[in-house]
Amino acid sequence: MIRRALESIPTYVPGSAGDGSRPTLKLSSNESVRGPLPSVAAAAAHAVAAANRYPxxxxxxxxTALAQWLSETSSLPLSVGNIAVGAGSSALIQQAIQATCDDGDEVIYAWRSFEAYPILTRVAGATPVEIPLDRNYRHDLRAMAAAVTDRTRLIIVCNPNNPTGTTVTRTELADFLDMVPDDVQVLLDEAYFEYVRNSSSPDGLSLLAMHPNLAVARTFSKAYGLAGVRLGYLVGRPEFIEAVNKVCIPFSVNAVAEAMGEACIAAGAELRARTDETVDQRGRLLDALPEDLQVPSQANFVWLPLGARASEFADRLAEAGVVTRCFAGDGVRITVTDAAETEALLTALERARVADFAQV
Known part of the structure; x- marks a missing residue:
C-alpha cells in the first residue's frame, strides 16, 4: 500500500524551459549560463572512463579537499568528519530532516522560502511549521525562535532566501542562534552564498565554533556550474555529520560529481570570479524595474512581489520569449546570468510592460 500521507504532498516543480512552441530564454532555474571550465570537464571525462567501477x-x-579548502578560507580546523556531501544541497537537507526528526516532530522554516522544504519535511513524516516573511520579504528570525516547541527538532534558515533573494545580517543571525535551545539543530542553507556582496550578511562558517547546533549547507550547482551532476556539501559538528551520513543513499555522490567537485575547488578563484558578472547584471536588472518592485537581492535572481498578478506577468514575459519561475499569488523569480541574456530580458520586460504592474 502507498502511504496515505503522500496524497497531500505536492510534487516539486522545476523551472520550466517553455512549451517548445517558440525560442525562449530560460530564466527559471537559477542556473549558471557558463559550463564547466576545461580542467573541470577533463576531470569529468577521466571519471567517466572508469565508470564501470563504483565510486x-x-x-x-x-x-578531504573541502575540509582543507574551507579550513584555509574560514580559519576553522575542519576535518573530513565535519563534512558531508550529497546529490545537491537539497539531498543533504532531506538527510538532515531524516537524521533529526521522528514522525510528528517539527521543522521550522520561513515562508515563502525554498519550495522543497515542505515537501522534504512531509516525506520524512515530520510536521512543517511555516513562519511568514516580514514585510521586507526577509526572515522573521524572532518569530521563528518564538515558534520553537518541545517538538521542534530542526530550523532551516535560507540565506540568501530563495525566492526573494533577501538576507539577514550577521548580528541578527547570531542573536537568533542565541535564542534557539542547544538541542534544536539549525541548518543554514547558503546555496547562493557566492553571490553575496553585502558585508553585513553572515558567512555561516564563521558562526560554527560558537554554535555547535549550527550546520551550513552549500552547493556546486549554482556558482560552480555543476547543476547537472548534483553535488552539495554540509559542514557541521562530527556527531551531526555522522547522523546525516547514516541516512544517505549508498553511492549517492557519483564518481563524475566527486571528480568535478575536486577540480572546482582547485580552480576556485577562477570560478568564483564568474559571479562578479552576475552581480553586475543583478544590479542592472534591479535598476530597470519600477521602484516598488525592487526587492534587494544577494542571489543570482531577482524577486518581483506581484501578488495576485504574478501569473499574468509571467505569462506576458513568456509571450515575449522569457520563461521565469512564477509562484502564483506571490511573485515571480527571474534568474540573472550574463550581459547578453540581461539585454534580451530587458527588451522582454519592455514588451511585457512591466511598468503596468507597479503599484498605484
Missing amino acids: DMAATGVR
Missing part, C-alpha cells in the same frame, strides 16, 4: 561511497577525496 568511493564515503567520497573521501572531495570531502
Whole structure:
C-alpha cells in the first residue's frame, strides 16, 4: 500500500524551459549560463572512463579537499568528519530532516522560502511549521525562535532566501542562534552564498565554533556550474555529520560529481570570479524595474512581489520569449546570468510592460 500521507504532498516543480512552441530564454532555474571550465570537464571525462567501477561511497577525496579548502578560507580546523556531501544541497537537507526528526516532530522554516522544504519535511513524516516573511520579504528570525516547541527538532534558515533573494545580517543571525535551545539543530542553507556582496550578511562558517547546533549547507550547482551532476556539501559538528551520513543513499555522490567537485575547488578563484558578472547584471536588472518592485537581492535572481498578478506577468514575459519561475499569488523569480541574456530580458520586460504592474 502507498502511504496515505503522500496524497497531500505536492510534487516539486522545476523551472520550466517553455512549451517548445517558440525560442525562449530560460530564466527559471537559477542556473549558471557558463559550463564547466576545461580542467573541470577533463576531470569529468577521466571519471567517466572508469565508470564501470563504483565510486568511493564515503567520497573521501572531495570531502578531504573541502575540509582543507574551507579550513584555509574560514580559519576553522575542519576535518573530513565535519563534512558531508550529497546529490545537491537539497539531498543533504532531506538527510538532515531524516537524521533529526521522528514522525510528528517539527521543522521550522520561513515562508515563502525554498519550495522543497515542505515537501522534504512531509516525506520524512515530520510536521512543517511555516513562519511568514516580514514585510521586507526577509526572515522573521524572532518569530521563528518564538515558534520553537518541545517538538521542534530542526530550523532551516535560507540565506540568501530563495525566492526573494533577501538576507539577514550577521548580528541578527547570531542573536537568533542565541535564542534557539542547544538541542534544536539549525541548518543554514547558503546555496547562493557566492553571490553575496553585502558585508553585513553572515558567512555561516564563521558562526560554527560558537554554535555547535549550527550546520551550513552549500552547493556546486549554482556558482560552480555543476547543476547537472548534483553535488552539495554540509559542514557541521562530527556527531551531526555522522547522523546525516547514516541516512544517505549508498553511492549517492557519483564518481563524475566527486571528480568535478575536486577540480572546482582547485580552480576556485577562477570560478568564483564568474559571479562578479552576475552581480553586475543583478544590479542592472534591479535598476530597470519600477521602484516598488525592487526587492534587494544577494542571489543570482531577482524577486518581483506581484501578488495576485504574478501569473499574468509571467505569462506576458513568456509571450515575449522569457520563461521565469512564477509562484502564483506571490511573485515571480527571474534568474540573472550574463550581459547578453540581461539585454534580451530587458527588451522582454519592455514588451511585457512591466511598468503596468507597479503599484498605484
